[in-house]
Amino acid sequence: MLSFFGRILKRSTKEVSVVDPMKKFLIVGLGNIGPKYEHTRHNIGFKILDAFAKANDIIFETEKLGDIARTKIKGKTVILLKPNTFMNLSGKAVRYWMQQEKILIENLLVITDDLNLEFGTVRVKTKGSDGGHNGLKDIQAQLNTTKYNRFRFGISDQFSKGRQVDYVLGEWDAKEAAAMPERLDKSCEVIASFVSAGINNTMNAFNGK
Template sequence: MKKYLIVGLGNIGEKYEETRHNIGFKIVDYLAKDEGVSFETEKLGDVCSFRFKGRTFVLLKPSTFMNLSGKAVKYWMEKEKIPLENVLIILDDLNIDFGAIRFKGKGSHGGHNGLKDINEKLNTQQYTRFRFGIANNFGKGRQVNYVLGEWTKEEKSILIERLETSAQAIRSFGTAGLANTMNTFNGK
């Protein structure tokens, strides 16, 4: 049976719950609810799993805070014996229009501290990323406030549909593979 580790990046705590930077948590929360499973707090994160079309999807929300996500990713990869090609990291991206999604099979951290730590702990950049666009609607010097800011009413109304599309894309990654998922979902 194929196993996949689906990691939603974010920061723990109520004050971060509805922030743009926590879209990774929001997406895996949506997928877990859609599949009827619940997260349990375990070592280095909240974890749950479900089966879909003969695959097992292990969902992880690291409890290490965004900038130290690599420790949790490495631990759960080893614990669940999941190969690097079956790891998917979900994160926010300022350089993509709000709500658009983009899968990439590898790449640099692009200034994202969560990815930077994962790259260091795994000693590679060869893992799949699912970037969710949060746009860059902020003034000079306001990036941190924007990323850690909450969704606008307009964004929240659009987010519902985008979460459903994101869940479909994650299932596709596990069942149809990266190339097909990129062709079907990138830019959508």
């Protein structure tokens, strides 16, 4: 027979809820904090996560190295992260929360802007270079790999020579702003698909859409 303390230990062990690492996902939106950057092209990662949080009726709370929101999709735990480290140090927040929540790298999805894609175009990939993007560059350095999932949202490259910084830190034009609600809805579908259907099915369903 188990001793009294043995029975308590056995019962307590059963009551502890351990989340299967395969069922935990970290979705990271890249951007810069502060109202100055809120509506800029470079902040599309934040904008998409805000839309996803609103659609799922959850709110962000400021925690270590970023704003965090949590939800469930078909029994899977989804953690949303908006780093507050500024773009160039995004990797520090990503690494911390992956370690803190024991997130497998295959369950990480990083959302970023992409100058090489037409506005609103979706491209999901399992690996790749940083493409000159400082946020991705720091994530690559912190994780020591280029093999992590990323969701690139096209912002196009309609800027003159030497004006790239002004362009990415500029706000959406009227045409882009009008199209944004539909593009945000599509982006939320990408996140839900990544969690519920996996990266390969998501690439097949959404790339180029």
